[in-house]
Amino acid sequence: MKWAADNCQPQYLLKTDDDCFISTRFLTEFLSEHNSIKTGLYAGSVFNEREVIRNRLSKWYVSTQDFPRSVYPRYASGTGYIVSGDVLQGIVGAASQEKAFPVEDAYTGVLASKIGASLVDTGRFTMYSNKWRVCNYLYFLVIHGVTPEQQYLALKYTDDALEKCPGQSPSTTW
Template sequence: MMQTSVHKSEKMPWRKTKRWWFWLMLFLMMGTLMFIFYYSTTEVWPLSRSSESCNNLTTAYDFFPAYPHPYGFIMDEPHRCRQERPFLVLMIPVAPHNRGARDVIRMTWGKNTTVQGHVVSYYFLLGLSEEGDGAEVLEEQLLDESWRHHDILQSDFMDSYKNLTIKTMVMFEWLNSHCPNTSYAMKIDADIFLNVHNLVLMLMTAPRHLFMTGCVAWGSAVLRDHDSKWYMPVSAFPESIYPPYALGLGYVFSMDLPIKILEASLHIKAIYLEDVYVGLCMRQLGVTLTDPPHSGLFRVSTPFFAGSCYWSTVITSMLQDSDQLRDVWEIYQTQLLNGC
């Protein structure tokens, strides 16, 4: 009897453990089923909506911006690029009202106008303001800003996210007609840290013809989720995979490409995703994009634990916003002083 009671007492903890594991697994299974049910109704359901319901939410213009079109320039620097004959031109699309972003760039990487003996020029590319009653005052402020800095290019399209393709193609038009003696140009967003020194070093050994590089997306899936910022309907782009394209946050190209991209655009209906549209034009030309010398040069985001020499080793790195650029620039300068 003594041995039997000991044996039973040894089994009791195991039975409790099995019972605990049973309830744990049941809880996990129920949680998994609830998770699947939730996402099947919130994420999968929009994908099964009819095209008719989609048309109630958006218009064709949302996906097909008005390009080509004879856009003109309200503010221009018609002779500066020819006179400076820069090795590299930096084109920065920015909203008309975002004076703060322009000033921060002027005080940080925009100051680097000569690198490794090569002239670097930069311009801010703007459209028209959507601010309504305040637009007239803003235009007066932009005129004063242009007079002070001579770096404002403003075209007569409405400046909005859906018109970024127009903005990009107007950029190619301007570069093609104003910078005949330039080797390279770069489209770069205002909320990006740019290491101009590393960029020029890379370009000094880069191809001079049919060259475009940056953070290249290979085999990127087309997003059909109506709730996505980058939603693309089948009616606008029937393929399931985009051709290779350089992410619009910052890409650099040889100056023989603008005219070729403009010519290719005559055969391709414009879509609102500007970087994808440039990729479509490149495919039309039969030109393959080039990956950078190594993958760490063009960063989509900044690592949480950036190394002590991080900013001195990259070419671009996306920031939270342009306000962060001032602080990052000070860190970068300190890294250079410390031998990075």
């Protein structure tokens, strides 16, 4: 995030996992033509008041020294989230004042909360790569749990949705 803030100064930044399909066609179109939130944007699939995991055997373990509270503030799943450039700059600034801990998405949520960024909970970032119908691809921006083999198929479905879903068009809201 610091590198992007320092070197790219993007209008928006998408953070996503490597096992996600990104609908680049609809994402870029949505952000440039339909998104009404140009600043103060922090959007994704939201976790509400998740307990901090204190079990040392968990990959999501966080010690009380790293994060003393027992519950995280609301945050967007690391599956994928978008921040506007001003939120990115704020998060990078806040990171210099807040001790890092190893749960990236929760840490980002702590920083976003610290700078007062409001969180948009959207189903357009789905945690599951279920067998979606072709027309669902007019809605999703990020789909988690997509294998390399499924990436091609998801891209094909995105293209197919434009012609196989008569009367429907890509979603224009969060």
